[in-house]
Amino acid sequence: MAGLSIGALARRTGVHIETIRYFEKVGLLEAPGRTEGGHRVYTEQHVRALSFIKRARELGFTPADVRAILNLGGPGRAYCDEVQEIAVHHLKQVRSKMLDLERLERLLASTVERCSGGHVPDCPVIEMLEQPSRK
Amino acid sequence: MAGLSIGALARRTGVHIETIRYFEKVGLLEAPGRTEGGHRVYTEQHVRALSFIKRARELGFTPADVRAILNLGGPGRAYCDEVQEIAVHHLKQVRSKMLDLERLERLLASTVERCSGGHVPDCPVIEMLEQPSRK
DNA sequence: ATGGCACCTGTAGCAACTACAGGATCAAGA
């Protein structure tokens, strides 16, 4: 159960070496111990934490979200209701983004359908893009 | 019908002055004429083009997409089939992003629902985040 | 002609990484 080098950690978690060092620099990942020569030595805790960070980022949590959860004491010590709050907030954002995309999808699909392959000004896509947005 | 200053163009289109200059620098917006003193002077063409760029960006077209359409001769000269191709490509990306979000939404919603408000390790959100991704 | 706003260029900053460059350390074989 010796420590892991940064390369080993990278292989275990699928996170780039540079990104690991970056996470440490910005305070997302706890700084590990060092060898005499200054090489980082990671523990299984780091594997857990880094995997957690990675997963949360993949699910679209912002680095700020991740930090918020981690600051609650990290996985293993956080209060469920606080974590839930963050997740609910994220869920709201996801739903609103979905609505945006749905509207866009309909617009794009119906527009593309009307394309003739001819010249402008017969192109519905261009026409659509020239409408001022009614956001 | 005198030309517009960059500030007037910004007000007309709702695009920041710095962003207009940026678009010029990266070749999205045609460089306008200048006064003796070096101030940019824009035409109605520029208003049209900039509005087009803005709208396309709002709809999620990447700058590369916009450039591609613009390079086809700009709105008013492009071939419909080529524009359509770009739009269809964009539509595909939108749909795939929607699917991702839908999956995520279900996961988040069902997880959050099971939250008790108690301490970890009873927090389903944390548990979910600790699962390795099966992407 | 002069005040004050708008404009100019150029550079630096943001997020969230990624990618070097140049040098030190580690581990393993000879």
Next chain:
DNA sequence: TCTTGATCCTGTAGTTGCTACAGGTGCCAT
């Protein structure tokens, strides 16, 4: 033990799509 080659170190610069200065001019109305 020595050497070699992979790995690691720090620090800086690049990426994308802007945004925000700093410091210097131009424009125009009074």
